[in-house]
Amino acid sequence: MIDGKIDISKFEEDVKPIDIKYYLIKYFRYWPLYAVCIFLGLIIVFLFHRYTVEEYEVRGSILIKRNASPEVRILDRSNIFSGGNNLENDILLFTSKNLAAEALKKLHFDVSYFAATNIKEIELYDKSPIKVEVDWDFPQMETGMIMLTMINEEQFRLSREEKSFFDLIAAKANGPLDEDILDKIYGFDEEIYTTRTKFKVTKLRPMKAGEKLSFMIHNPATIIDEYARSISVRPLNSYGTVLQVSMVSTVVEKGRDYVNALMDSYLDYDLKEKNRISENTLKFIDEQMYIVEDSLREVERRMLNFKVENKLLDVNSEFGGVLGNIQNLEETIQNIEFELGYYKTLQAYLLEKGKDYSDVVAPSLVGVGDSFLNGLIAQLITLSLDRRKLLTVVEERHPNVTEIDSQIDKIRENIFENINNLVSNTENRKAQVSQKLQDYTAEFSKLPQAESNYTNIFREYRLRENLYNYLLEKRAEAGIAKASNVSDNSIVDYARRGSLIFPKKSQNYGMAVGLGFFIPLAFLLGFHYLNNRIMDQIQLKNSIRIPLLGTIGLSTKETNMIVAEHPKSMVSESFRSLRSALFYLASEKKSKRILVTSSVSGEGKTFISLNLAAALALSGKKTVLIGLDLRRPKISEYVGVKNKVGLSSYLVDKATREEIIIPTKYDNMYIVPSGPVPPNPAELLLKDKMKDFLDSLNDEFEVVVMDTPPLGLVSETMDLLRFSDVNLYIIRQDYTHKKYLLMINDLYANDQIRNFYAVFNGLKAGGDIYDFGGYNYGYGYNYSYMRKSKYTGNYYEDDSDPKRPSQWLDKFLSWFRV
Structure with missing residues (x-):
């Protein structure tokens, strides 16, 4: 019946607002757990920092300049x-x-x-x-x-x-x-x-x-x-x-x-790449100077030998102007041929090389002053250097390399076209100068033969000397250019101090505090969410429809007769509160019948019945306790009487009424034991003799307490409800499952039961309870079981009882018992 599937949708009520105070009180009780976890977290983080090698980030910054010439841009x-x-x-x-x-x-x-x-x-x-x-x-x-x-x-x-x-x-x-x-x-x-x-x-x-x-x-x-x-x-x-x-x-x-x-x-790499142009120029000039120097020495030796052999001191001043013009024209032709040689060398270099043109000599460095060609060569060298720099870290198939290659191809086409035009113009200029040189040579041929031969040698000498001086000048210019070269890039900030990036100490300590709090909180939330037992009064009121009449604290005494043997205990006081609440129920009855039941066995219904009867008897009410649980009789064992003769014996006509009503050692309290376990307990309780027996007790007793079997396990309890005036439904903390309450809610919602009231049993001191601080709905008021403090003193306890130590750890561990 309990384990069956029941539609609980009809038991759902309107959504209630979340009681923040309830959850704060409930979970704040575990502050020692939070404190221990936070302390352990801080210790772990401290040890982690102590045995972990720190890592620092050091940073510097460098400025990359892009100084391309206007024509390149x-x-x-x-x-x-x-x-x-x-x-x-x-x-x-x-x-x-x-x-x-x-x-x-x-x-x-x-x-x-x-x-x-x-x-x-x-x-x-x-x-x-x-x-x-x-x-x-x-x-x-x-x-x-x-x-x-x-x-x-x-x-x-x-x-x-x-x-x-x-x-x-x-x-x-x-x-x-x-x-x-x-x-x-x-x-x-x-x-x-x-x-x-x-x-x-x-x-x-x-x-x-x-x-x-x-x-x-x-x-x-x-x-x-x-x-x-x-x-x-x-x-x-x-x-x-x-x-x-x-x-x-x-x-x-x-x-x-x-x-x-x-x-x-x-920066050194960048400067080295820039100096590569100057180094190539110096290498080219040195090679040319080596050739010119040899030819200059040869001509100088020939001129000296000729002057010694022909005893010549000077040339006739009459032909000095013609000789000067011839020398100037020859020097001009020499320069033109030098330019043509550079153009053809550059053209051959561009044809032979693949994509690397970083070794090309710039025209301006060898005296070629064409600005357009200089701009094209400068752009070609820049792209080639960028390509070499890129190939140090990527392969030729990289998209950036492909893009630079396409730019180089376009520049090469423009350079070839420009060189062809320059070669054509330079050859025309050479032809004109050569024609003038022929005219002056014809005029110079009128000189005497010896002087004419000397002049030819001297002219060749001056030509070589001028070329050599020109190369020396260009070599000095290239050396100065190399010495004055600086990197276009510059360092903005050198790395000086490092910043700690691991471990982040303040962040780790913060995480230790946060995790030390939230991990146990998450564990408790998950445990409480998965726990299907009734743990406090808030859960009980949210899970049950019938009124809550009172609460009974958890007894730590060895006896079950708490009220009779320990009348000053706090558990006894809770029974007195329950007794006071019962006085207002069915007050018009001369003899009040109280039925005590529960969902399953073990929830304390016999304990409640026994001590409730004792509390009523101590108030002067003549009370009889009937053991109607014929399947598992326990009352006789708790009271200390024999169970050989009882209610089952009376119902089968093996004992008389006077034989089964047994007085106890406590005033005004009588007991009717269950008797031997019969084979058919349900049928015995349905006999008319049972009704006659209960009616006969009305004249003799003021209160009849009936201890019945669990409502959710056997059927006879439903049959016994017709004899009762007040019905108590026992729910035990940390024992009764929420699903057990579905049946009682169903019966109550369908008006199949009446006069039913809940009693919350086994409430632990300091457990997961919430003190309402006032009256329950229904009848009577709620008496919460509080731990002894400076306000309660020793009033509810015997002076002989030893003082119990704080049990927060035991209570915490008890939460983990599923």
Whole structure:
């Protein structure tokens, strides 16, 4: 009947407002649990911080400038649909391994130094009193952690690092060790050499005997990979060209030095790429000067020999003007041929090269002053340098490389077209100058033969000398240009201080407090949500339709006769409150019949019946208690009488009425035992003799208390309701399931029962109760079971009872008993 499926939709009432005070009082009682969990959380966080290696973020910033010439900006159509501040190539370069290798060359990161501690890993870095200098030209192996122990001021021992329990927390990295160098004594600046190891230890600061520290030798390739991955680069904003370079490091100084070295290496790389043009120009001029210098020496020797052989001192001044004009024209032709040679060399260079034109010599550096060609070559060199820089970090199939290649192809077409025009114009100019030179040569041929030959040699000498001086001038200009070159980029802020990013101490302590409070609260909420038992009066009133008449506290005494044997206890007082409430029910009856039942066995109906009868008897009412639970009789056992003769014997005519009504040792209290268990208890209680027996008690007793079987388990209780004036339905705290109340609610809603009142039994001191502080709905008032305090004193307890300690822990643990 109870376990069957019942439609509970008709029992649902209107939604009631949430009683905030009820939940606050209910869950605030567990403040010791919250305090313990918060305390444990704080302890765990403290230990976590103590044994965790801190991580810091160090940041620097660098300004990336874009200083393209006006003609380059005019010709460059690649940024029509995109912003001009494309920093992807620079970001990729910062994270490249090549730049990381250049930065690490400036630092001593191939050896790490650690303090000898069992708490956590502490890297010394620049605070190390020693320095290990590794010979990387030797096939050096990467080593694990090596312990250095000072023997005296000048000697030390190398050994394997000592392991302890805390190393599991510190989690220090370890690797292979060269056993040949271990457990030996060495001196500072002594070369430690084996087939796999070669290094020496230098002392930087004094160390005491017995002092220890550890060091680890890293492979340079591993260090490059690690630090290239550790760098993070991002623009500071969307509109500028300032990049923020940052990394996470366990040592602020180490991360600071690497970020600064990386930014310096980027500037060096940028300056090196800019100087590449000047270096190529100087190389080209040096090659030309070597050739011109040889020819100049040869002509000078010929001229000297000719003058000695022909005893010539000077040339006739009459032909001086003609000779000067011839020399000027020849010099002009030489310059024109130099330009033509440059154009053809440039044309051949562009045809032979694929996509890399970073080695091309700019026209302005060799004296070619065409501004348009200079602009095209400058743009070609810039794009080529950008392509080389990009290929250091990406492959040729990358979209950015493809875009640059398309721009280079367009510039090459424009350069070829411009060179063809320049070659054509220059050849025309050369033809005109050559014609003038022929005219002056014909005039000069009138000179005597010796002087004419000398003049030809002298003219060739001046031509070579002028070309040599011109190359010297251009070489000096290229050298000055190289010396004056500076990087277009600049460092805005060097990395100085690091910010702690792990662990976030204040946040972790806040989380410890929050989780220490909310985890037990969530557990309690889940437990209470899944708990289907009636735990307090609020739950009871929300689950039952019949009025709540009173509450009975949980008895801790060894006897069941609480009212009779411990009349001053608080449980006895709760029965007196229940008795007072019953006085106002069916008050017109001369003899009041009170039926006591419950949902299932074990809810305390016999205990309630027994002590209620005792409370009524103590008030002067002549009371009889009838054990109508013929299936599991317990009253005789509680009172201490024999159960051989009882109600079942009377109903089967084996005993008389006077034999089954047994007086007790308490005044005005009588008992009718259940008697032997019959095979048909339900049928016996339906006999007319049962009705006659109850009617006969009206004249003799003022109150008849009937202890009946559970209403939800057997059927005879429903039959006995016709004999009662007041019906008490017993509900026990932390025992009665909410689903057990569905049947009584159904009966009450369908008017199948009357005069039914609930009694909340077994209310624990300090349990999950809510004190209403006033009257219940229905009859009577609610007497809550309170723990003894300075207000109650010893009035309700015997003086002989020992004082009970606080049981908050027991009450808390009892919540976890499902």
